Amino acid sequence: MPAAGGWQIDEAARARAIASHDIESLRDAANLKSITDFAAALCDAPIALVSLVEERRQTFLARTGLDATETPRETSFCAFAMRQDDIMVMPDATRDPRFADNPLVTGDPNIRFYAGAPLIADDGTPMGSLCIIDTEPRAALTALQRQGLTTLAEQVMARLRDSRDAASWRDSNNANHRALTESHNRFRVLADSMPQMVWSTLPDGYHDYYNARWYEFTGMPEGSTDGAEWNGMFHPDDQARASALWQHSLATGEPYQIEYRLRHHDGGYRWTLGRALPLRNDAGEIVRWFGTCTDIHQAKEASEEREIISQELSHRIKNIFAVISGLIGFSARANPDFRGIADDLRERVTALGRAHDFVRPHSARSRPAAEQNSLHGLLDELFRPYQSAEGARIVVTGDDVAIDDRSATPLALLFHELATNATKYGALSSDAGRIHVSSAIDGDATILGWQESGGPAIDTPPAETGFGSQLIELSAVRQLGGTVTRDWRPSGLVVTMRIPTKALSRG
Structure with missing residues (x-):
């Protein structure tokens, strides 16, 4: 609608500004009533109002000397006052053509003198006014009354800002609560599904x-x-x-x-x-x-059943190793000349049995302390019969390479053969003898080292055409695809094996 005073007001923006306040919490509030009471006393006026001008009405949030709580906007003096930069003073409404025919002038409350201090929001939006009204014409307000009315209007705006901030906080809190409730409900639906x-x-x-x-x-x-x-x-x-x-x-x-x-x-x-x-x-x-x-009950039971079957199968395989060892021993007794070869063969079968027992499926109670894909774990198991109570005679160091059941057999034969030869002829044939086994990853290969010390001095390297040597070659070269070099040093045998790492584990 056209604004009194000749300039336009964005009524939609004013409506939003008013709606952002908690107006109902301010209606007839004691702190606003104390302001109108003081304004009436300060200006010696029978009526004082805090008027909020809305789209179709002006509502009185606080009033002194007036019973009415609102009037139509078209009769509002405050609708003009709120557009002013300073207090609007109307000495005699009957002499102003804008108000002479106003029902509030010609009838109750018979307004003659009006003075209104504009209520302006922080963003410049006019909200209404703090006004005093007299039923008798006056010339003007005193300087003190003008200053007081301006100060009291500022106090009204402070109360309006408080209500706006409280409403904003409450809306935000309610929005957060709704969002939290909605999130909780979504979580419950998701969790229940x-x-x-x-x-x-x-x-x-x-x-x-x-x-x-x-x-x-x-x-x-x-x-x-x-x-x-x-x-x-x-x-x-x-x-x-x-x-x-x-x-x-x-x-x-x-x-x-x-x-x-x-x-x-x-x-x-x-x-x-x-x-x-x-x-x-x-x-x-x-x-x-x-x-x-x-x-996981069914999976657990199925796993336990598979473990029982695996253990039974492994037990039978161990029995086969035992039967083979028994047959070898029986043959040796029947053929004394075969005894030395039989003893070596039986020990090799026993080494294979230990390797199998290490990599086979285990229960939680029977599982080895070392990881079953551990090269060091397998070597510790193979070398246990050669260690002494006083301390380890064979020490394993270096990178612990992953192995599997496929590589465990040739590795067991290879290192068993080296340990057996060391017991008969090398470092382990002497109480002071020691062996250092090392493993290191070098690119796509694993370097395995065997170094003896403290055993009998080597004057002449033995021939490398015996069965044990052939077995080492078979295990390292043919089965694992690696290479073997021997260095017969006076201090002891040094063997270096280069094995493709992928040959040790499928992973």
């Missing part, structure tokens, strides 16, 4: 959420496993272990992972894989833990 059991805890580990899968699996009433009650759902033999590991994760922030037996709703226990990770804030502090429980 997952096949795994999902749970979360507070930073101190207090369990306060489980998804629908948890309650379906356990058959427990909702909320009955909150707090520390979750541990009671585990098999009694697993409770202490699960609790200790969980406390460790809480103390260190390390991921939680464990296999345990969880009580099913049918009363039995099923193997479950439990995992949890911490959620941290920008400061790195843990604000929540999220975890899952996955039913």
